[in-house]
Amino acid sequence: MTDTSRTPRTPGRKARATRRLAVGAALLAAATALTGCTGAIDTTSSGSNSGGISGVIRVSSQTGQPYLKEAADQFQKLHPGVTVQFVQSPSNTYQTTVRAQLAAGHGPDVMFVWGGSGNSMATKTLAQAGLLEDLMSQPWASQLGDTATSLVSEQGKVYAFTSYQNPTGVVYDKDLLAKLGVSVPTRFSELLNFCRTVSSKGIVPIALGNQTGYLNTEVPIELANTLVYSQDPQFAQKVTTGAVTWSGSELWRSSLTKAHEQYVQMRDANCFQPNSTGYSDTQATQLVTSGKALGVDVISPAIDDLKQGNPNLRYDMFEIPATENPADTYLTTNTGAAYAVAKSSTNKATATAFINFLAQPEQMEAASKANYGVPYKSTPDATVQPEMQGIASLYQANKTALWPTNYWPNYEVKQTMIAVDQDLILDKKSVQEAVDAIQNVLHGA
Incomplete structure (x- = not known):
């Protein structure tokens, strides 16, 4: 996690x-x-x-x-x-x-x-x-x-x-969502259209605080979890018992690759603010509380910061979809x-x-x-x-998956993913280079 x-x-x-x-x-x-x-x-x-x-x-x-x-x-x-x-x-x-x-x-x-x-x-x-x-x-x-x-x-x-x-996901301003005339996306194609529509109205769809290390990895991890667990709900158990390895699992590698491809697609669809790596987690939440962003991708304790920043706003939460089937979506938790x-x-x-x-x-x-x-x-x-009512149905159905960091063999894997995902979002690394770097650190695990 x-x-x-x-x-x-x-x-x-x-x-x-x-x-x-x-x-x-x-x-x-x-x-x-x-x-x-x-x-x-x-x-x-x-x-x-x-x-x-x-x-x-x-x-x-x-x-x-x-x-x-x-x-x-x-x-x-x-x-x-x-x-x-x-x-x-x-x-x-x-x-x-x-x-x-x-x-x-x-x-x-x-x-x-x-x-x-x-x-x-x-x-x-x-x-x-x-x-x-x-x-x-x-x-x-x-x-x-x-x-x-x-x-x-x-x-x-x-x-x-x-x-x-x-829970991890997008916490958003409910009233601004209605004002913009958009709805919560439940399919990945809808997510891209959602981002294009919101950004065209001068509002950041999903703020990211990528200057705060681990937040560089948050969106790709949410996407990868849905891609993995929608196909194999027992993946975590298999990795823990040694039945599957991170470096040997084709499901993990293909999901990690697709998740990073989708991360780039989201960037290109203007889902995030320009120069997201220049914003801390606090600055990203401030974009929402000041009305400059519709939502922010965070771990749920940050809701307290949002409410303190602007107690007059009404908040809810949704999980980023990674497929065209809403039933595939898993809630990432930490x-x-x-x-x-x-x-x-x-x-x-x-x-x-x-x-x-x-x-x-x-x-x-x-x-x-x-x-x-x-x-x-x-x-x-x-x-x-x-x-968090927007993610309640996923939680109540026990469709949750912890951050894979909870199962990785050492913390070097997370540090590597933070670094390469920052380069990816800045267009300094390709998806293949990013995935290869992460898998190289997971070699043998």
Whole structure:
């Protein structure tokens, strides 16, 4: 994967011998939202002033991350001797900054991390480097669903808490859509016509914040996920179990190629603002809030930025179609906010207690709502917020696929894709060159 929205995921506890196979299988099953957390997580031990919970903990997160400050305030009230200090970094520098701090031995006590192994601050990547504390003995660790467990575990141990997934797609101004006389496209050909019509009226159809690294890859990933999973809903599971490899799968390579061809077609149809690589994620959302763009392709937590930027607008969300059959479309999701304790923390008792506090049912619900998340698997009582009703039918049908970054063997693949997709959108690389570069990094995987 991703990001994100969602409810906690917990690692299943089974016999050691069978557990690793279960974790592996669940990892790819996550791509189709195989299982989620449907029951409450018992964290009764986290609400009392137990011994050792005192002093200062430093919590690292991306700038503007909603909910976390409120949770910290509540935690400090429960534990009067505790001080929670926040250290925040912008999304485009967070991974580099915090990873360097950890490597130097003076990182945060608690940090925001990603699931899987797709970047330098992903749970598996950090665990493999020996930078995270094992949290497997915590009360929530056996109650995360298989999907969540697979994303935050390594070698049979759980290293982070995570509770929801975040839909990825185009968040748009509903009233401007009506004013422009266009409708949400459900076929790729309709998408291109949609872009031509909207742009001809002086409005950017889909703003992109491609200066913020990973956003260079967002549209191609959404397109590729639909192309892959509409043909093989079990693709993720097959990759995880080794039945299929990234470098050997013709379905993956052909879908990746077509997705990049479509990305170029969208650029040429004026779907995006000129020089999208010169816009950060914040600047791209500002194009929508100022009325200069109809929508912006984002992960759902950015809805909060849009609402703060212009609370008078009414928002909804749609997934980019990649085929001529609306039934093919899959909703791309990202792992929601996950939190881990640094191995180097000098106040692990308090840091771990804070994680346990975040795992309480009422805190999980608050986090998911604040970050516009949804549970990993749709259940009858799972709600989709009003600003995401356009993707509700896909989610409720469990037609979801996590970002492939959650399954890639290392974060170099993502960095390569970010670089080549930037060159592609700037017309400095061909589709073939971009795909070859990505596949070369995936060689053997």
